[in-house]
Amino acid sequence: MTLPSIFQGKLKIPVIAAPMFLVSGTDLVINACKAGVVGTFPALNARSTDEFADWLDQIKGALQEEDAPYGVNVPLSAHRRARLAEDLAIMKSREVPLVITSIGNPKEIVEEIHSYGGLVFHDVTTLRHARKAAQAGVDGLILVCAGAGGHGGTLNPFAFVEQVRPFFDGTIVLAGSIGTGRAVRAAVTMGADLAYVGTRFIATKEALGPEGYKDMLVSEATDDVVYTDAISGLNANFMASSLMENGLDPKNLPKPKAQFQPDLPDGLTAWRDIWSAGQGVGLINDIPPVRTLVERMAADYNAAE
Ligand SMILES: Cc1cc2nc3c(=O)[nH]c(=O)nc-3n(C[C@H](O)[C@H](O)[C@H](O)COP(=O)(O)O)c2cc1C
Numbered sequence: 001m002t003l004p005s006i007f008q009g010k011l012k013i014p015v016i017a018a019p020m021f022l023v024s025g026t027d028l029v030i031n032a033c034k035a036g037v038v039g040t041f042p043a044l045n046a047r048s049t050d051e052f053a054d055w056l057d058q059i060k061g062a063l064q065e066e067d068a069p070y071g072v073n074v075p076l077s078a079h080r081r082a083r084l085a086e087d088l089a090i091m092k093s094r095e096v097p098l099v100i101t102s103i104g105n106p107k108e109i110v111e112e113i114h115s116y117g118g119l120v121f122h123d124v125t126t127l128r129h130a131r132k133a134a135q136a137g138v139d140g141l142i143l144v145c146a147g148a149g150g151h152g153g154t155l156n157p158f159a160f161v162e163q164v165r166p167f168f169d170g171t172i173v174l175a176g177s178i179g180t181g182r183a184v185r186a187a188v189t190m191g192a193d194l195a196y197v198g199t200r201f202i203a204t205k206e207a208l209g210p211e212g213y214k215d216m217l218v219s220e221a222t223d224d225v226v227y228t229d230a231i232s233g234l235n236a237n238f239m240a241s242s243l244m245e246n247g248l249d250p251k252n253l254p255k256p257k258a259q260f261q262p263d264l265p266d267g268l269t270a271w272r273d274i275w276s277a278g279q280g281v282g283l284i285n286d287i288p289p290v291r292t293l294v295e296r297m298a299a300d301y302n303a304a305e
Pocket residue numbers: 018019020021022023042073101102123144147148149150151175176177178196197198199200271276277278279280
């Protein structure tokens with residue numbers, strides 16, 4: 001176990017409520033941290049750097065010393081980094097405790113975040129990227145496995161975790177279809193320090209996003225999750241019902257024009273119109289408040305000891 005000191009004694013269960021585009025806002029983050037899991041959100045969910053600063057101030061203002069720490073996700077990829085420099089300055093000024101980077105090389109920001117004592121965790125889907133991020137000096141690796149919501153990977157968690165631990169002595173976070181306390185216990189037993197839970201937190205009262213999205217998470221089955229690059233231009237998991245509601249045939253989807261350039265009918269947008277879910281969607285039967293979900297997961301987690 002390699003749990004950084006900022007998490008010690010603060011978590012009811014070793015879980016990060018994962019950052020999700022158009023889903024994670026201040027309400028979800030604050031309630032997650034108060035319930036005893038790490039609450040996070042993508043910086044780009046705030047529409048401007050000023051709004052991002054406001055969100056951070058709201059979160060910092062609401063959290064007490066005993067609450068779990070929070071985190072922010074920033075994309076490093078060329079097509080989404082327009083705000084990176086400004087958002088980074090804001091994160092440094094607010095001393096964001098955990099920065100989660102995705103797509104790209106985290107090397108460029110590690111030193112800046114370390115300069116104020118912050119931690120950097122990086123999303124990876126392959127062993128090659130895991131080695132590269134470890135060399136860049138990140139504090140944690142998030143192993144995004146097959147069946148994860150959003151841009152899920154293709155590796156099996158048993159193969160992935162066991163091969164990362166020998167070369168990485170930082171924090172290992174496991175992602176992909178984790179939605180119950182028993183699964184969190186399994187992740188820890190496999191060698192992960194923390195579980196990364198996305199899809200399950202969309203179906204909570206505090207998540208942003210339309211009620212129709214949350215209801216679809218309750219009705220959709222695991223077999224209906226479609227892994228395709230047609231919607232965002234990079235392989236990701238989407239609900240077949242959402243594809244069909246938008247007039248798309250899950251068995252005959254348009255090929256993207258290039259990476260991150262899907263060829264969708266006019267007006268249709270990934271994430272906003274076409275809803276993502278990981279394979280764990282089949283485990284979702286209700287839309288509780290975050291605290292109820294965390295308490296339920298903690299009870300399962302403790303019972304599975
Ligand atoms: C709707 C949705 C939006 C997401 N948006 C982001 C994002 O903006 N940045 C990011 O790093 N990961 C994003 N993810 C991935 C999650 O952070 C996390 O890796 C994933 O949800 C974990 O798998 P699970 O959904 O099976 O629990 C998103 C996932 C979903 C379902």
